[in-house]
Amino acid sequence: MNLISFSIKTKGAHNFARRLGTVFTRFGVSEIPTRQALYTIIDSLQQYNAEPTFFIPAVVLCRHPQLIAEIARSGVEIGIHGYIHNDYRLLSESEQYEQTRQAIAVFENTPIAYHGFRNPYLGWTEEALHIFAALGFLYESNEAVIHDVIDLDRFTPLLRNGYEKSLELFQAINCTAYALRPHFEGALLRIPTSIPDDEMLFDRLRITDSKRVGGIWSKIMQRVYELGGLYTLNLHPERGILCKQALDILLSHAHKQPLPVWVARLSDVAHWWKERSWFRLNIIPQGADRWLVEANCTPRATLLARQIIVEDQPAIPWIGADTCIQARRCLVRAVKCPCIGVSQATPQEVTDFLYEQGYPNVRCSPEDAHAYPFYLDIPEGLGTNRKEQMLRRSALVEHIEQLEAPLLRFACWPNGSRAALAVSGDIDSVTIQDFFLRIIEVHS
Numbered sequence: 119m120n121l122i123s124f125s126i127k128t129k130g131a132h133n134f135a136r137r138l139g140t141v142f143t144r145f146g147v148s149e150i151p152t153r154q155a156l157y158t159i160i161d162s163l164q165q166y167n168a169e170p171t172f173f174i175p176a177v178v179l180c181r182h183p184q185l186i187a188e189i190a191r192s193g194v195e196i197g198i199h200g201y202i203h204n205d206y207r208l209l210s211e212s213e214q215y216e217q218t219r220q221a222i223a224v225f226e227n228t229p230i231a232y233h234g235f236r237n238p239y240l241g242w243t244e245e246a247l248h249i250f251a252a253l254g255f256l257y258e259s260n261e262a263v264i265h266d267v268i269d270l271d272r273f274t275p276l277l278r279n280g281y282e283k284s285l286e287l288f289q290a291i292n293c294t295a296y297a298l299r300p301h302f303e304g305a306l307l308r309i310p311t312s313i314p315d316d317e318m319l320f321d322r323l324r325i326t327d328s329k330r331v332g333g334i335w336s337k338i339m340q341r342v343y344e345l346g347g348l349y350t351l352n353l354h355p356e357r358g359i360l361c362k363q364a365l366d367i368l369l370s371h372a373h374k375q376p377l378p379v380w381v382a383r384l385s386d387v388a389h390w391w392k393e394r395s396w397f398r399l400n401i402i403p404q405g406a407d408r409w410l411v412e413a414n415c416t417p418r419a420t421l422l423a424r425q426i427i428v429e430d431q432p433a434i435p436w437i438g439a440d441t442c443i444q445a446r447r448c449l450v451r452a453v454k455c456p457c458i459g460v461s462q463a464t465p466q467e468v469t470d471f472l473y474e475q476g477y478p479n480v481r482c483s484p485e486d487a488h489a490y491p492f493y494l495d496i497p498e499g500l501g502t503n504r505k506e507q508m509l510r511r512s513a514l515v516e517h518i519e520q521l522e523a524p525l526l527r528f529a530c531w532p533n534g535s536r537a538a539l540a541v542s543g544d545i546d547s548v549t550i551q552d553f554f555l556r557i558i559e560v561h562s
């Protein structure tokens with residue numbers, strides 16, 4: 119299927135015709151308009167000492183190596199967005215492997231260090247996940263969490279239809295505290311991304327008022343903050359200038375929250391999640407209702423306590439019932455052992471999951487269950503397919519986060535941050551020529 123018939127199928131004929139019009143206003147025959155758009159995003163983030171992550175198809179990198187190397191030198195992360203801009207769901211496993219390998223070969227010919235892969239159209243496949251792991255990627259960022267913050271009834275059926283086509287194209291998953299956290303699948307980290315992206319708002323729903331877009335993004339940030347997750351914003355640089363005010367509104371909103379929001383590149387998120395996966399707590403009994411806590415973690419870990427009195431170290435208020443302990447060794451008093459009890463029959467995938475989520479746990483018998491704030495006995499594990507796994511994992515995280523009982527845990531983000539924000543975008547084309555070459559590349 120070529121790009122024209124693919125675009126008509128996924129966007130609708132009216133949106134495709136409109137799209138052709140926007141190409142000539144957003145791109146030029148030279149790199150200048152895209153350069154300006156890229157620096158507009160980079161400069162907004164620089165106000166907060168942060169950088170964006172851009173993904174680019176290898177063939178587009180080949181045509182603009184100097185521009186991309188220049189922004190990479192300034193601290194921008196560059197990830198791989200396919201060899202050409204095509205949908206992996208239409209390729210065989212060997213084609214996916216071959217094209218990923220070719221894309222890597224192009225990047226390796228440049229000074230640009232890559233860590234992650236994002237598929238065009240977020241079109242990930244089960245085979246692609248194995249290929250990314252086998253070829254040494256640290257992370258992929260394709261799972262699209264949908265934030266239901268727009269009243270769709272206020273739009274015409276034609277516009278709504280274009281929006282709904284995107285949800286289908288992006289294999290959207292529902293927003294939960296768990297869905298907003300990265301997670302490992304083997305050695306590969308999966309970092310969620312968020313929709314609606316700029317294309318869905320601007321071109322499909324025709325919300326072109328940058329202030330209104332900024333309001334929508336801030337609403338999403340607020341929800342992500344309350345759930346303690348990651349907001350991966352998707353902003354294509356071609357709308358970088360149109361969205362400047364929206365991005366500034368979002369960044370200012372994130373900055374004004376009572377607890378810090380960590381603004382980071384996706385590779386920083388990936389390195390942090392890897393670092394965090396080794397954090398453990400030793401909870402050693404010291405007589406009745408008293409424990410010595412030893413945290414095996416790095417200095418930037420955020421250690422939280424709930425319904426616990428820390429006897430010999432300061433604990434500062436965090437969110438709700440939680441306090442934050444900066445010390446890595448302390449004496450605590452609590453009416454129960456402040457970690458999760460797990461039955462012997464519960465499979466190891468559950469304890470691995472608990473550790474990854476930052477929840478210390480210990481194996482114990484049903485007779486000792488009363489000594490822990492929460493006892494898990496699920497011999498059947500976390501489900502046999504993706505849908506079941508997502509539901510069970512989400513329910514478990516939600517239950518533990520809402521426990522009203524003594525509990526120690528590691529928060530998701532470093533240095534006392536409540537949530538994280540990653541500004542990302544795909545550089546699908548740099549010039550008008552790139553846009554039309556895409557049609558030829560995908561077709562051939």
Ligand SMILES: [Zn+2]
Pocket residue numbers: 199203237238239544546
């Ligand atoms: Zn793309």
